[in-house]
Amino acid sequence: MMVRIMRISAQFATMFFSLGIIAKNTGFTALIALICSMNAEIYLTSNSKGFVTAKLPSSIAAFWSQSSEESLHLYNGPKGCLMGVIHTGKGNVAEHEKLRKEGNKCFVSLPKGITSVEINNVDWDAPKALAFVEGFLLSDYRFDKYLTKKSANAPLQVTMSGKGKEKLHEVQVVCNAVNTARNWVNEPVNSLNAQGLADVFTDLGVDAGFKVEVFGEAQIESLKMGGLLAVNRGSQEPPTFSVLEYKPKEAKNAQPIVLVGKGVVFDTGGLSLKPTPNSMDMMKCDMGGAAVVGAVFEAVARLNWPIWIVGLVPATDNRPGEMATCPGDIITMFDGTTVEVLNTDAEGRLILADALAFAKKYDPQLVIDYATLTGAAARALGTYGSALMAQAPDSVVKSLKKAGEVTYERLAELPLWEEYYEEIKGGIADLKNLGKGEGGAQSAAMFLRHFTNYPWAHIDIAGTAFSTSASHYTPKGGTGVGVRLTLEFLRQQING
Numbered sequence: 001m002m003v004r005i006m007r008i009s010a011q012f013a014t015m016f017f018s019l020g021i022i023a024k025n026t027g028f029t030a031l032i033a034l035i036c037s038m039n040a041e042i043y044l045t046s047n048s049k050g051f052v053t054a055k056l057p058s059s060i061a062a063f064w065s066q067s068s069e070e071s072l073h074l075y076n077g078p079k080g081c082l083m084g085v086i087h088t089g090k091g092n093v094a095e096h097e098k099l100r101k102e103g104n105k106c107f108v109s110l111p112k113g114i115t116s117v118e119i120n121n122v123d124w125d126a127p128k129a130l131a132f133v134e135g136f137l138l139s140d141y142r143f144d145k146y147l148t149k150k151s152a153n154a155p156l157q158v159t160m161s162g163k164g165k166e167k168l169h170e171v172q173v174v175c176n177a178v179n180t181a182r183n184w185v186n187e188p189v190n191s192l193n194a195q196g197l198a199d200v201f202t203d204l205g206v207d208a209g210f211k212v213e214v215f216g217e218a219q220i221e222s223l224k225m226g227g228l229l230a231v232n233r234g235s236q237e238p239p240t241f242s243v244l245e246y247k248p249k250e251a252k253n254a255q256p257i258v259l260v261g262k263g264v265v266f267d268t269g270g271l272s273l274k275p276t277p278n279s280m281d282m283m284k285c286d287m288g289g290a291a292v293v294g295a296v297f298e299a300v301a302r303l304n305w306p307i308w309i310v311g312l313v314p315a316t317d318n319r320p321g322e323m324a325t326c327p328g329d330i331i332t333m334f335d336g337t338t339v340e341v342l343n344t345d346a347e348g349r350l351i352l353a354d355a356l357a358f359a360k361k362y363d364p365q366l367v368i369d370y371a372t373l374t375g376a377a378a379r380a381l382g383t384y385g386s387a388l389m390a391q392a393p394d395s396v397v398k399s400l401k402k403a404g405e406v407t408y409e410r411l412a413e414l415p416l417w418e419e420y421y422e423e424i425k426g427g428i429a430d431l432k433n434l435g436k437g438e439g440g441a442q443s444a445a446m447f448l449r450h451f452t453n454y455p456w457a458h459i460d461i462a463g464t465a466f467s468t469s470a471s472h473y474t475p476k477g478g479t480g481v482g483v484r485l486t487l488e489f490l491r492q493q494i495n496g
């Protein structure tokens, strides 16, 4: 069964109906017409006969005779058909988000058994159409590899053509990358440990076209990455440190943008053990930051973007094994800083700190780190946005926030006041890995800042990386939040 999405304008209302005949003649049993002209319209019917014989509902007819401020209408027409209207024009961020949700609605409304969607003749230079398709594609996700009985609907085959094809292709690649991140987050630790994460990066690098170098335990030891090694001490499985690089000849930046991702493949809390309900039970997602970094590389490499990026992913599980780091232990980090580990569940900052210090050698233009770091960030913002803390030029912060608005992966900035740094200054070591509970996202960020000497932004995705229930085009489980945000940010960097 196939669905066709086509562009038709009001002037071609007759063509609209002739499409139904085409559909019938070519044996399609379902059809969507996506029209992105002045009086655009989506028409979906469960069978071609329904499409041909459907009479325009009076609400649609009324709409055709007047312009509406609304971006998209969906009508439940006769015989289970669905009709909608998209206006052209750029639209604003709120309209785009609404259209993503409408794309989801459209996806959910597809008749059962549809295996392919063909989208033709749509003006893809219209951002509104792109937002609609983005919502549609982001909805086409399920994590069913472990189900012996797969869900009835296989992933859709979506082919697209039309004006502005490159943009369309870009949306597809971006949505695929989001799904890559979702898959990695959804994989449990018994199938994706630190070595497994390094392996999927390596395989993806070969496939998409970026370089991956993986440091194993011996190399991490010889580099004296004391933070990563301390977190790994209670584990039976060795840590990894992955270095990703994409450096095209035509790169517009002379210094790389470095992306650092927290790769705690499972976080029990270590000896400072977490309780299970609503806490440890979701902790396979503690490598959500690493997933963002890998997925961003996938999209940038596949799209051949002219930007030089480096990715650093320290990875380990955090377990309370026999030799686990004890509360009170003092460790020496990669850069020589000593840290008193007061709580072994504040492990993310320890592995990130080594990566951030390691990033100095690249003389980076900017470093952004992504981490499911603190419950405090999740409590402050809920699941509706991620926390941004930055010590970077205003233009960078502005661009990141704008990217957050454009993609609706919003960022709320929290302050880096020096008082937070006072909280984590140590008594018997240079630093301690724990500040006060209040303002915990900021004291964690100040811990990280200690290891930077370049423009830096920290994004705490603790509330957004993993979802306990589906919402519109965001599925339950790994969300991939951070991928579209970062790609939009990099796009802005390339376009100046």
Ligand SMILES: [Zn+2]
Pocket (backbone or CB within 6 Å): 267, 269, 344, 345, 346, 347, 348
């Ligand atoms: Zn933890």
